[in-house]
Amino acid sequence: MGIKGQNTSINDADIARAAHCLKAMSHPLRLKILCVLGSDSICVQQIVDQVGTSQSNISQHLAILKDKNILGSKKQANRVYYFIDDARMLLLIKMMRDVFCPNQ
Known part of the structure; x- marks a missing residue:
């Protein structure tokens, strides 16, 4: 049963993408890198x-x-810069920080 008033149709591709990302993020060091x-x-x-x-x-x-x-990269001179390449991931990281790291 869904949340009252919320559309309960679930897109399998969205669920698979979420599971894929969450699995990659589940390692503490990778999560710290994303934060x-x-x-x-x-x-x-x-x-x-x-x-x-x-x-x-x-x-x-x-x-x-x-x-x-989850990440993109760009090379400038002899350095490689990494960034979160998905706006949804940025939102997810922000929400996790708000919930689990409220004092930061």
Whole structure:
């Protein structure tokens, strides 16, 4: 049963996309990376500095998030900048921060 007054038709493609994204985000380090990125475009070294693990570890998790079409990247000179490439993901990250990290 749906929420009163809410359309209960469910699009299987939307559900599959949500499950796909949530699965990729479910690792604590990947979730932390997404929270660090927010709506910004940040280079790998800045992510490493803020997340606090090795560059190779961060790069592996960035590759997973990029492969799942959650992140985009752009190269400028010798640096690669990553950003959240989906407005829905930005909204989801914001909502999670509001719920789970209200004091930040």
